[in-house]
Structure formats: structure tokens, C-alpha cells
Amino acid sequence: MIDNLILLLENPVAFVDLAINGVLIGAIFVLVAYGMALVWGVMNIINICQGEFVILGGFVAFYFSKWGINPMLGVAAAFVLLLIVGWILYRLVIFRIVDRDLFTSILATFGISILLSQTMNEIFSADVEIARHGLGTWSLFDGRITLEQIKLAAFALAMVIGLALVIYMKNSRAGQAIRATAQNARAARIMGIDTNAVYARTYALNAAICGAAGALVAMIFTIQAYGGLAFTVRGFLVVIVAGLGNLPGVIIAGLSLGAAEQVASFVFGLEYQLAFVFGMLVLIVIYRQIRLGFRRQYLR
């Protein structure tokens, strides 16, 4: 561990390389976390099956690449497909748990996540798959910093999706209805907003964002039917750090998580990558408690 730290200090360029790559990867976490925060904030549901949406989106890109279509188009296709999947899930299950407590939503969506990952295993088999994108890599400083074009593209795309969402939320009628419902569902109903439709739209939108992120994952990493959990937990951590309804917070937290994780796994070793993420989560939750404890308040 000390050796790794020294190694990193001796090679500041490697540190920069690592941090840049981490930030680029972090864009994926931002997308997943944003969807999660949306559903959590609007519907009071912690959606444990985020990761499965991601993987499902990844399979869309995989099939595009397999059929010889540019998997970049798969991002759009995954968005649309998952929009439908999310909407169906809402109509079948989620609408029954909107009014229940968070605990119920954790358990129910955990059930859905088992269901989805196992069904994907049945349909696509558990093989590790990738989508080939044909983009290259830029080398800077004699190859000491490498920028994968696909990661840059993913980053840009993630930012575009994020921006589009902000505009959608701020300016469109549908987005305004979503925000109104998040603030006060009862008042929104009185004002004539069909909150049920708003919930359906929110949930479908979340699934679609995850799907688009997944298509990017298939082009950068690998996808596998059971690989969803990694994305759920990271999205979760980002939301906890940033809080609900705070898009700039989600972006900053997501990107820094990406970078921090890379540096931490460089120093502690890759086997502690997940331990690092969860250790952070525990610490942040406790820190919040202590801070609020001084004010004799508590978290709900």
C-alpha cells in the first residue's frame, strides 16, 4: 500500500491519467445516480434494480454491434427500449408500492432485480459480452496519458443527456408536472395533475437513462447478466452524498467518486474497490448523523 502511494507520488502524470479516466468513468455513475435521485425524490422509491436496467441497455448495444450496426445508435435504442420496460414495470408492480415506505420499495425492487438478472441469464446466457465501437485512443505525453475516445464520447453523451434532462425538467409541461409532484403530490393532484401518469413517466425516464448508460458501459467495459449490482451501489452512494433534487451535486459527486475510486484502488489494491465505496457510504451516513446531532435534529 505504501509502495503504491510512493509510486503514485513519483509519477504525478500517472495520477493525472488515473484521475482523468476516473472522471470520465464517473459520467456513467452520474447518469445512474441521476435516475435514482429522480425516482427517489419524486416517488419516494429506492430503486435497487438500476443496475439491471444498465445491463439490459448494455445488451442492446451488444446486439447492435453483433448485427454490424454502430453501437452508438444502441444508446438511443436502449433509451427507447428501457423507456418501454420501465413503463411496463410501473404499470405492473411499481404503482402498487408508490405510497408505501422506502423499506417496501427496497425489497420489492430487489425482487425485480433478481427477476431481471435471472431472466437476462436465461435469454442472453451468462457470457461476458462487449460491444465493439471501433474508436481509437489518443496518446499524450509519450503514451503516459491515454484518452480513450469512447470514454470521451460517453462523457460528452452523458453530459448532453444530463443537460437535456435539466431543460426537460425546467421548461416542458411534463417536467414541471414531475417537479410539482415531487414537491407535494397531494397539491399537484388538486391542481389537476395526473400524478399516476407522472410517476409512470418518471419511472420510465429513469429506466431509459440507465439503459443509455448501459449501452455506454457495453462499449467501455464488459457486460454480464449479473453485473448490475456494481452500478446500483455506486448510483446509491452518489445520491446519498449529493442529496435528492440536486443535479449539480449529483454531477460533482459522481465525477469525484469515479476519480476517487480509481485512485483508491491504485493505492489500496483493486480488491478493496467495493470496500472503499461502502466504507465511504457508512462514513458519510454517520458523518451526517453527527453533524445533525449537534442541532438536535435527525434524518428521516
Added chain:
Amino acid sequence: MRLAHNLFAGAAIAAAAAMAVSVPAQAKVEGDTIILGAAVSKTGKYATNGKHTINGYNLAVELINAKGGVKVGGKSYKLKIVYYDDESTPARGAQLAERLISQDGVKYLLGPYSSGLTKAIAPVTEKHKIPMVEANGASRSLFTQGYKYLFAVLSTSEQYLASAITLLAERAQAMGKKPGDMKIALAFENDPFSQDVRAGVLEDAKKYGMKIVIDDKLPPELNDMTATLRKVKVVKPDLLVVSGHSKGAALAIRQLAAAKVNVPMLAMTHCDSAQVIKKYNKAAEYTLCASQWAPSLTYKDAVFGSASDFAATFEKKFGYAPPYQSAESAAAVLVFADAFQRAGAFDVAKVRDALSATDMQTFYGNVKFDPTGKNIAKPMVLFQVQDGQYKVVAPTKWASSKIRHPTPPWSRRK
């Protein structure tokens, strides 16, 4: 009125208990069929290799049955396998082995996929004194516990990459360097199999005085090994060794190529089951892959014919070239069939003794067990991906091509 409540509770318990009991029981030999049992991963992280294992078992059973079955005491028997899904979790594997033995009455077990699962099941078979022939548990920790009912047709983990280290030493000398100057980077999954491969590599490296410069463990939920590869980029080792089942192999090649990390030599396990050539074409070139078996080996048997015949039969049936996991699994069934014939009876103790006296050749290699139950009669081979094909480059006895080394940097690769 509480009576009703309590009665209700009692009734629910009784009903459920009755349901639990009504599980079908099967005997070890039904009519003219010998029942083998296996708990293999159909779901979970080992599902890919579990599929290869099941395909291997099924193909062997199919062919043996088609060729007249197993002759025991002058009568011909067919083979049948009862499967359960262990979900890639050891606790479940052990429970299912228990279930196969005590509930379903199965007397002969085939192994699961992976060392971890085998490690979980071996104590169960041992305590019930049920012989298990396994084909996918290579960790040496399986063979130091004095298990008497465990037989492994495959070579143990430490041999997987031993020839890669030897190769590195040879190449160092050929280039006029001392083997002791070589630097090795390790990235091994944190599971019984890979960790034992690592222990083997460490021993071999120590023999030559090579230096370990990176020693990372890969988590099972691995989806990004950027951090390790950046380390590789900085310390520039002469050899990078990766072992992380199919996922580790697939991810390592993808990210090495994407980040343009140059290593003169890259050795790994499981590249064939990850189908790296199909996935990556050119990017997979030069990769060294440890394998239990190769279709080009010159072994043969009566059921499958030669090693290449097996490969052809398998590909025709399942539509993909057999990774060694399938070959060794098929061989396990052959070993069982052979033991039944020599035992001439279904007495478990006799079958166990016949198994331990096994000395045969299969398409997969020679099989002969030492007292601890591991196969000592077959070598490991090392492939290299050359022009989109797996070519055996070590050990010398089986080599069909010369190794291409060092791997040129990415800037000069097409």
C-alpha cells in the same frame, strides 16, 4: 378464540412440512440406468463455465449411451445425470450435494464448476463416503486434506502458468538478460482457484529470482481494472499475469488495448472460455493462455476418438469450439464409466477403489490418480494467440509453433 389462531399456525406448519417431504427420491441405479449427480452453476457468476461443464458432461453421456453404454457384470447400462443449480455459491453447492446424496440417493457424483464450489462439496462427499470425479476444481487446497473420495482429472492450479514463467526465463536468456532481472505483475481474482495459481506463480518466480512488482487481487464483481493497468503502465513489468475466470480475461484484453498499455508478455487463464479471439480479433494477439487441453494433442480413446475428433463433435453439437472446461468435464464421465466397468459392480467402495486404480488414456489426456486424488499423468499446455488461432507454444513436447515474443508496442500493432 386464540385456539383458532394457534390451530391455524399449526395447520400451516403441518401443510408446509408435508409439501417439503413430498420430494421425489431416486435410486443410484434404476433398471438399466446408472444415475450420476451433479450440482453445477446454471446461474450466478460461474454460469458461463457452468454451461461449458454441463455441455461436456452431456456430450459424454450421449456418446457413451449411443455406443452401447457401460458394461457392468455382463449387462449394459445407460448413464444419466441428475443436475441441480448451485447458483455459483458454495453454501448452496454443499446443500445440494447433501440433497443429491441423502434425499435423491445418488451414489456417484460429478464435480461442480470452480475450485470454490468443489471445496464446499468435497467435505460432504467425503463424510458420506460417496466418490466424486471432478473436472473443474484445480486448487491444491483440495488435495491436502486427505480426501479419499475426491478424484480430479485435471492438473492442479500451480501448473497453469508455470510454463509461462519458464518461457519468460528462457526468453530473458535468449535476449542476453538474467532471468533474475525480470519483473512480473500479478492480477489475480480473489477466489480459491486464482489464488492458488498465484501461489504457484510466486513459487516459480522465486526459483528464478524474479521480482514481483504488482500483486493485485481482482474482486469477483470486477468491472473495471483501470487502476491495476495504470500501475502496469508505470512500473513496466516484463510479464503481466491475469487470472479471473472469463470476466477477468475479457476485461483485461479490452482495457489493455484501450489504454495502450504495453507489456512484452501477457499470460492469462480462461481466454478460450471467454472467447477472446472472437471478441477482440487483433487485440487478443500474442496473449498466452493456460489450458488443460488442446485439440491438437495426440491423445485418443474409444468413445470420442482423438482430441480433434472431440472438438469436431462438440462444435457440431453446440455450435462453438470446445473450451478445455468442456473437454475435462467429458473426460470425467469417461473415467467414471471406465471405473464402473472395471469394478464390475455398483458397490460404492468397489467403484471408489476402481477409480483410484484408474490408469487410462482419454482424448483429453492420460488419467492416473495419485493417493490424494489428483491426476498426475497429463501436462498443462500454454497457447498463444497467433493470427487469430490458439497455437500451443509450450511445453516443448507439445508445441506446434514458436512463441512470438516480445509483444510489439501498440503503436506498432495493427
Added chain:
Amino acid sequence: MSQTARIQKPRFNAQTWIILAGIAIIGSVAPFVEPTLVGQMTVFWIMVLLSYTWDTMGGQMGYNSFGNVVFFGIGMYVTAAIQVGLYTDLGTYTAAKGGIKLTLTLGQYFTGLAIGLVAAGLAGFLAALLIGSGILGLRGHYFAIGSLALGIFVAELASGWELIGAGSGLVPPLYPGVESARSLWLYFGCFALAGITFLVLQWVYSRRFGLALNAIRDDEDKAEAMGLHTTRYKTIAWAISGIFLGVCGGLAGNFFQFIDPRDTAFSGATYGVWMVLMVVLGGKGTFWGPLIGALLFHVFKELFWSYLLGLQYIALGLLVVVIVVFFPEGIVGWFRERFPHWFGERVDPPPEATAADPVREPAE
């Protein structure tokens, strides 16, 4: 939220004792009637233990913990490590390249096991005290989240620790005696522990302490305002379930015979969630609920595994969704809502909501 007025009679009346005696007799005879199912039945009692200990927090106190599996895993590791460590060097035994073989006499085996189980209970207790004082100040969902993260964090730490075998796992010493004897004493060990746990917990609930737990569940702020030191009560309650979980883990580790850090010991996605589901299925905070939930869940799970090979987890996922969505009060709760007089309860017609769910969160 308006709580239905509910008067509970003492839970241990003559009928209860008769039922319990019946269960005790069935439980004692069962392994001899169906010797092939002993393993399954052992798992069943482990499940019962898990669900009743979870119910202390989740049902009686209204704190939904996803971290209870931590104490289960700690018990497993502590017991196995002591069983091995008493007679040989643990690090050599767990070496990845294949450790030394350990042969024990019966006397040594049981000495190790006994010391190990006691230590496991103690370790579970201390761990719960320590962790509890750290995160039990968290309320409601933040506690659920914190405990969830904690479970996974501990699993990752254990799989990095080479002394206890890291990712290669740990095999408890093999039983030196006859196998049929082993499965029997393991069965009766788990059965007896389940019985003791049940009685001790019910006794605890019947004291003032139990009332304090219910008060925390119903309204923690009011409980605190009444002068209850809630964090202390919560921590002690967790520590009590920690004792039993630790011992249970010790027995379970010896039953499974192989301890994998992620998939056996600290398996949040299986035992960690199953214990929650069993209680939810049976009925949170009810007398028989955890037992019925454990039984039904176990039976369903085994049936899926027997008849739906490869699809069992799809079925399980569906079951989870159905349980949570349609039986939020559990089976016992469902009956109690419809037939409260069965439960010796008098229900005053509530002014609004008809739900008699004692654990429902206040509306946001």
C-alpha cells in the same frame, strides 16, 4: 397516524404451551421419521433463528436492518477460527496453495466447538454493541441504508484478510466421528438454539424492555420525550440478537462445512435479505409470524429448486415481489386484520384508516 386501539393478552397461555410442546415433539421426532431430510430440517431451524432474531429489530422495534448478517458471519468465522486455531496455526491451515491437514479427536473437536460457540456469541454481542453505538443513532431508512452498506463492507474486508483464508474461504475441521451422528447433533443443536432463542426473546418482549422496544417502534420521539434512552435500548436489543446470531452462525458454518466470505458468511443478497423476507411474509412483530414465514419461505425455496431447475431464482424474484406487494402485513397480519378476535384483541373502530399495521411509517 392513528393507531388502532389494541389490547393484547399475555402471550403465554395454556394453548400456546400446548402448541409449543407439539412443535417440540414434532421437532424431536422428525429427524428419526425422515432421516434423509435432516439436512433440510437443520437449514429450516437456522432460518427460524434468522427470522426471529431479525424480528427483534425489524418487527418489535421497527428498525429494518439489512446488516444482521454481519453477526451471523462473525459467529461463523470466530467459531471456525477457534476450532482450527486451538490446535494448529490458522495462517498455515488456510494457505491458498493448500494448507495442512487437521485431524482431531472427538474430545478436541467438541472442546473447540464449545469454546468457539461461546466466543461466537460473545463476538456477536460485542460487535453489535460496537456497531450499534455507531449507527443506531440513525433513524429509519438511514439506518437501513447504513446497515446495508456495513454488511457489504464487512464482507469485502473479510475477503481481503489472508489469515482467515481471504477469498479462498475457510473450511472448519472435519468431524472425526460418524456422519449420521454429526448431522443429528447439528440438527438438535440448531433446533435447541432456535427454541432457546424463541423463549428468551419472548421473555424479553414480555418485560418492560419489550414495551420500550414497541414504544420506539410506534413513536421514537415521544418515547424519547418520555425519558427513554432510545439509543441505549436499541443497541442492547441489537446486541441480544447479536448473541444468538453469532452462535447460530457458528453452528451454520460447521453445517455448511465451507465458509466463503461473500457467499456464505456475509451474504447480504441471500441470508441477509431472506431473513427480512421471511419475517415480512409471516408478519412483522407477531408471535408466530417469523416461524410461519420461515417455514413457507423455506418450503417454497426448496420446491423451486427441485422443480424449476435454472428458473428457480426467477420464481424466487416473483415470490419476493408478491410477498412485498400483496402481503405487506404478512400472513399473520393479514389474518389479524380480518379476524382480530382470533388474536384475543379488541378493536375499536378507528376514525379513519382501517389498517391495523403496527409498523407502518408515518405518512410523509
